[in-house]
Amino acid sequence: MQQSIIDPKALRNALGTFTTGVTIITTRDGEGQAVGLTANSFNSVSLDPPLVLWSLAKTALSLPAFTSTTHWNVHVLSTEQQELSMRFASKGENKFSGLELDQGVSDAPLIQQCTARFQCRTAFTHDGGDHIIFIGEVIAFDQSDLPPLAFQSGQYAVTAKKPWQELKLSSVEEPLDCSYSEDLLGYLVGRAHFQMLGKMQQILNSQSVTALHFFALSVLAIQDNVQLDDINAHIGYTGHQLDVIHMNELVELGLVKSLDSKYMLTAKGHKATLLHIAEAKSIEDDIVSQLGEGDIMALKVMLKRLIQQTDPGLPDLWENAS
Amino acid sequence: MQQSIIDPKALRNALGTFTTGVTIITTRDGEGQAVGLTANSFNSVSLDPPLVLWSLAKTALSLPAFTSTTHWNVHVLSTEQQELSMRFASKGENKFSGLELDQGVSDAPLIQQCTARFQCRTAFTHDGGDHIIFIGEVIAFDQSDLPPLAFQSGQYAVTAKKPWQELKLSSVEEPLDCSYSEDLLGYLVGRAHFQMLGKMQQILNSQSVTALHFFALSVLAIQDNVQLDDINAHIGYTGHQLDVIHMNELVELGLVKSLDSKYMLTAKGHKATLLHIAEAKSIEDDIVSQLGEGDIMALKVMLKRLIQQTDPGLPDLWENAS
Structure with a gap:
């Protein structure tokens, strides 16, 4: 060249x-x-x-x-x-x-x-x-x-700091090329997701709320007074679907009420989701304080571009925000 | 100053x-x-x-x-x-x-x-x-x-390209500060994970394999001949636990066999996981070709640092790799 x-x-x-x-x-x-x-x-x-x-x-x-x-x-x-x-x-x-x-x-x-x-x-x-x-x-x-x-x-x-030593999650030499490696993007994104969700677990447990409940409550925190189908349209991409039984569990917990087959948060449900949001932000603040604001900005920019790239055509969660 | x-x-x-x-x-x-x-x-x-x-x-x-x-x-x-x-x-x-x-x-x-x-x-x-x-x-x-x-x-x-316009996933103005926003790190990581996993769905469906099955097969692809408890130690952080019923489903599909309450992949199971790995790499290649090799490297560096930061003390998946 x-x-x-x-x-x-x-x-x-x-x-x-x-x-x-x-x-x-x-x-x-x-x-x-x-x-x-x-x-x-x-x-x-x-x-x-x-x-x-x-x-x-x-x-x-x-x-x-x-x-x-x-x-x-x-x-x-x-x-x-x-x-x-x-x-x-x-x-x-x-x-x-x-x-x-x-x-x-x-x-x-x-x-x-x-x-x-x-x-x-x-x-x-x-x-x-x-x-x-x-x-x-x-x-x-x-x-x-x-x-x-x-x-x-x-x-x-934007820049993301690169550690002086190569950053490895496993103490083991890289496996064969035809096997899973810790460097697989899907593995890294998945593990990051589950570990961050795991940090929410304590608060969810204290509310007797499962991850699936949590996803439903998150949708209702943005769009109130919606049917089960609408909730599922927003969380279907997780591979999970809510059914009436799940929603009834949330009703029994006093977090959700239904009217004319539409669901909305109760006052207790609103309070619960505010706690979720506060906890999620606190988890993020912890990470920012460790990794640096600029680096988290770089991560978010990359994730948004990846999400746009792999978007299967999700409905806009905020479009009819209440 | x-x-x-x-x-x-x-x-x-x-x-x-x-x-x-x-x-x-x-x-x-x-x-x-x-x-x-x-x-x-x-x-x-x-x-x-x-x-x-x-x-x-x-x-x-x-x-x-x-x-x-x-x-x-x-x-x-x-x-x-x-x-x-x-x-x-x-x-x-x-x-x-x-x-x-x-x-x-x-x-x-x-x-x-x-x-x-x-x-x-x-x-x-x-x-x-x-x-x-x-x-x-x-x-x-x-x-x-x-x-x-x-x-x-x-x-x-490492650098990650920053789009000329601010990158927004929703067409809507940012919601109130006390609500969920699309800029929440947990949301971005979760959505990225589920969208990437969603891209695996076609191949998983064709094998009648659920996401949970897929996680189990992935562990067995790295560590063969392990007990159910060991598998769960590696995927427990996902919030999911496998039980004998799940494993029996994999046995019935001909993907897994068990001996002395230890599980291992069958030849068909090995073939299935090779397809998963190939598919995961192909999904990643697609994303790299769109977003650029340097940017995906920046993303991986950030995810690894985030994973280290939020690691609840997971066992090293590759430590006893077969």
Whole structure:
């Protein structure tokens, strides 16, 4: 696959495999107008003195502002700032409209809610082919706990920490290729599901509620006053079906009442599902505190994409939410 | 949180929030010895002419080699090359031992199995505080399909693509904070599990096998000749327990036989589980082809960490594998 003639498009693709964060770099032009652009060419250079660099296309409209200014700010964007990244990557005007700005050491705009911010003074600039390389001294900086946005191969991305050692669930060497391995996606998703459901078990047991009851109560917590068929339409994908006997068990527990063959939660049932929701959120909070907010965000993004990919055409559970 | 006195450690932490890929940069010293180091200060600068840059500490042992050479290679590492990254980040000798090298346009070492490689000729160098900035012209490059390794806040990471639009499963606005939302981790993991299991349903139906049977067969595919209690120890975490009636159903289907109250797969049972494994792998391949190999790797890493985090102390399924 060696290439000796440099095709710019292929080169851009290859360079794009190098993952980067996403920054917005801001300054003010000679007239005091706020100027900013999205850049992923940022990098740190030196700690002593503290230097960072980024590069800007010679054709960029904002070039004159940056070559005539002495101060600019680099904002490492958080996962919540993807929209801002797109806004500052476009040529539109009023990029700053609606943004509340902080006051920094210079008058360069300082955007809020970033993962990190570096306030810089131009140390020197260098010619870099079709770009100018800006090297700046960091004169102030701050950092938040917000997980950072990443960019790779032309797409926004989120990162998940990769343990230093390969993460193995079993202490045993990998089995033969023709057997089950712990690396099978279906196994991992299934085991994760059952272990998380297992953590709900104590509260379900205390309510004499089975997993199947729990699924039914969850549907009723979102859609009240529905028939058994509707409940089953929402939980049928679990491979389980509720029948009248199951529903009667819930009625006997005082959690559900029925009227005209429609089911709804009782006050006790509402209270029970609120406990379920609180417990589910508490289990999730525990996991987030161990694995990190950014990583759980990456997991959720992946799971949603997997769910969309494998969706057998489930009805929208929230569509007629009560 | 503004800081005006620059604390080097705090600055390094803040700079580390900017996600990067991981590269190994190689050359040969005056005596023809291969030299290489891990760097994440790489970035692209210009397409016309094709320029890239990276920076090297002035105290680095390899500095003389890079300042006296004209050619060096940048390797964007894949997720499989984390160990190599650590090896080239250390001060050890013989970093290249055991590595098969490709022949590039120069004699600089060209490492295999990378995500992308850029063969460069030094265009110019610049002083960058405690580092030297190397700017090189790309004279050849290539790229593979291997997902790239990332680095963030001092940790290796894998990336998962984030859709340009926020990914929503429901068409409805988010419900109240005190209710279930589609963003609840337990819901997402559960729905992903049941949808993937649902994709196995056709083959299970054709074998008259239930999900519970399937779990039992999966255990027997790994550990043959075990008692019912042992099977239940492995699938108990699903909230389901097998009894003798379930096992007799599998015996009647000709998939399992029992001897001295121990169970094992029959030839037909082995064949059935091989079909399950093939189907599970085929379902996974479909998902990989849609979502991308790197993203599924990120998903698996996250699921394994979640499983370790929520493990109620399950026995190692593969420990006594037959």
